[in-house]
Amino acid sequence: MGAGGAGLRCALELSQHNYSVAVLSKLFPVRSHTGAAQGGVGAALGNEEPDSPEWHFFDTVKGSDYLGDQDAIEIMCEDAVEAILELEHFGLPFSRTPDGKIAQRPFGGHTKNFGEAPVKRACYAADRTGHMILHTLFEQCVKNEVRFFNEFYVLDLIMDGDICQGVVAYDLATGDIHVFQAKATMLATGGHGRAFSVTSNAHTYTGDGMAICFRRGIPMEDMEFVQFHPTGMRKLGILISEAARGEGGILRNREDIENIGSGKDGFMGAIAPTVKDLAPRDVIARAMYNEIVEGRGIEGSGDTGSDYLYLDLVHLGAEIVNERLPDISHFARTYLAVEPIKEPIPVQPTTHYAMGGIPTDIEGRVLWDAKNKVVPGLYAAGEVACVSVHGANRLGTNSLLDIVVFGRRGGKDMVRYLGEAEFGRIKGEPDEFLRGEIDRLQNGGGTEKVVDLRPEMQNVMMVNSGVFRSKDSLTKARDTILELRQRYQKVGVQDKSAYFNTELVEAIELGFLLDSAWMIAESALHRTESRGAHSREDYPERDDEKWLKHTFIHYEADGKVKFAYKPVTITKFQPKPRVY
Numbered sequence: 001m002g003a004g005g006a007g008l009r010c011a012l013e014l015s016q017h018n019y020s021v022a023v024l025s026k027l028f029p030v031r032s033h034t035g036a037a038q039g040g041v042g043a044a045l046g047n048e049e050p051d052s053p054e055w056h057f058f059d060t061v062k063g064s065d066y067l068g069d070q071d072a073i074e075i076m077c078e079d080a081v082e083a084i085l086e087l088e089h090f091g092l093p094f095s096r097t098p099d100g101k102i103a104q105r106p107f108g109g110h111t112k113n114f115g116e117a118p119v120k121r122a123c124y125a126a127d128r129t130g131h132m133i134l135h136t137l138f139e140q141c142v143k144n145e146v147r148f149f150n151e152f153y154v155l156d157l158i159m160d161g162d163i164c165q166g167v168v169a170y171d172l173a174t175g176d177i178h179v180f181q182a183k184a185t186m187l188a189t190g191g192h193g194r195a196f197s198v199t200s201n202a203h204t205y206t207g208d209g210m211a212i213c214f215r216r217g218i219p220m221e222d223m224e225f226v227q228f229h230p231t232g233m234r235k236l237g238i239l240i241s242e243a244a245r246g247e248g249g250i251l252r253n254r255e256d257i258e259n260i261g262s263g264k265d266g267f268m269g270a271i272a273p274t275v276k277d278l279a280p281r282d283v284i285a286r287a288m289y290n291e292i293v294e295g296r297g298i299e300g301s302g303d304t305g306s307d308y309l310y311l312d313l314v315h316l317g318a319e320i321v322n323e324r325l326p327d328i329s330h331f332a333r334t335y336l337a338v339e340p341i342k343e344p345i346p347v348q349p350t351t352h353y354a355m356g357g358i359p360t361d362i363e364g365r366v367l368w369d370a371k372n373k374v375v376p377g378l379y380a381a382g383e384v385a386c387v388s389v390h391g392a393n394r395l396g397t398n399s400l401l402d403i404v405v406f407g408r409r410g411g412k413d414m415v416r417y418l419g420e421a422e423f424g425r426i427k428g429e430p431d432e433f434l435r436g437e438i439d440r441l442q443n444g445g446g447t448e449k450v451v452d453l454r455p456e457m458q459n460v461m462m463v464n465s466g467v468f469r470s471k472d473s474l475t476k477a478r479d480t481i482l483e484l485r486q487r488y489q490k491v492g493v494q495d496k497s498a499y500f501n502t503e504l505v506e507a508i509e510l511g512f513l514l515d516s517a518w519m520i521a522e523s524a525l526h527r528t529e530s531r532g533a534h535s536r537e538d539y540p541e542r543d544d545e546k547w548l549k550h551t552f553i554h555y556e557a558d559g560k561v562k563f564a565y566k567p568v569t570i571t572k573f574q575p576k577p578r579v580y
């Protein structure tokens, strides 16, 4: 399920072992969100300056605010080098150093020698890195005759007791429902950013895979951790990649306007003296929010919804901006009528990435509980999964890395599993629930509308479950989401047609999003500390004694959840205060 980087990398692995592979995707594969990734993919190749996988390991652990599982992180950073060279050999057109090696640039939180100074670790193809990864993997899959079912919308899993036997999907072009039986199924459906009103995420980021599992009794891990990226375009949320700061871009407040174009430090110079504008995203997003709340936003006042800061690229010069950041400068010109070579770009934090998701082990196998009981036949990788390599805060470039490393690893374990698994008989009517749900939406006479419910959900999540949270704000978010879930039961779809019924699809997606929003708000309310991207105003400190653990949220009944906990795997780096 899913034809982004994680799904394609897994399919490619299986196809190399001559298994019959079907990739189901609600989008045409190369429209997956991986294609929107701009800045780079992390690997300690050391092409531009000395680097080591161990430094990468350390930075990722520290970036995660010590919540990432160190066994998984070590594997990711070690495998990174091979995974990138493999992509190069598949034909990925990376940008190059003058002597022909893969070019690398600095990114937030990536340092040399355990935090000494920023290091050039992000491998990139201009600011179209994800686009190139996606196209390269798609070409390889086509070459290996992977079978694609494009615009097939998966809506349910087929379960026989504990075992996964495949999926049920809705064909968007015809309205037909199909049952896909499989010995092994991988979920690689991406994140849930559309639960928030300001986001960098694609319209299709509706948390489908997480909700489908949650409804089937599979818990979700660490859902409270949602990343807010510092530089979304003002009001639009469209991303200005961290590569812009990797190349030397500087954030500026209203007191700093005269320094535009000078290359002098901005406000981050005082907050993170070593890495400045290349501090991790959680640190910068909070700093920006504080600048605005304290009246140093460009217009001087207002909250994050109504005010903004500047991203200054002027001192970089036309050559760097046009050659290394062509897409984002084009976005600034197109969407904001701003010429980044001459003027700063108005930015504000934007919802960006789901650190939490479907719990898996390091082989990509989905877990039934916090005690590591595996769901036979079910795998997950990429943004939908929580392995957990990102912990409480993901470093830039580590998601494109996660999808290729764990897509590949999951594929390898599926090959092992396929050798021993039985092709069981499907019992009952696996599509019954789905048919009932579609019938309810189309013929149930409901009067509520998606266009009314969706913005309410997105606004309440943005305001109350955003960069800063508290018991009061999260209670408000949770209660509103529960109310919206009740109203969702009365949603009616006017369009009764079978062909490309986008109204029906949006209604189904809203149902999935409401599940994600509910899990995020409940989990955030539950965790009474501040760690990584989860900042509680009422519990401003990290509390290792009580909360150095993963949360697993289980569905109990409508409106009711329960929590379980899993210890963090710590192998090498003991938790320390995070100073940048």
Ligand SMILES: Cc1cc2nc3c(=O)[nH]c(=O)nc-3n(C[C@H](O)[C@H](O)[C@H](O)COP(=O)(O)OP(=O)(O)OC[C@H]3O[C@@H](n4cnc5c(N)ncnc54)[C@H](O)[C@@H]3O)c2cc1C
Pocket: 001, 002, 003, 004, 005, 006, 007, 024, 025, 026, 027, 028, 029, 032, 033, 034, 035, 036, 037, 038, 039, 040, 041, 042, 129, 130, 152, 153, 154, 155, 188, 189, 190, 191, 200, 201, 202, 204, 208, 209, 239, 241, 352, 353, 381, 382, 383, 384, 396, 397, 398, 399, 400, 401, 403
């Ligand atoms: C604007 C932007 C820039 C980014 N830049 C970077 C970067 O520079 N470096 C970095 O490391 N990370 C970056 N990220 C994060 C990273 O790109 C993503 O986390 C990653 O690409 C996700 O890959 P994936 O394979 O998990 O999911 P996706 O690429 O999103 O693929 C999901 C797939 O699932 C399918 N799907 C979803 N639901 C269903 C369903 N119900 N039925 C059937 N199919 C379904 C979709 O059709 C799609 O094919 C960026 C993210 C964004 C939004």
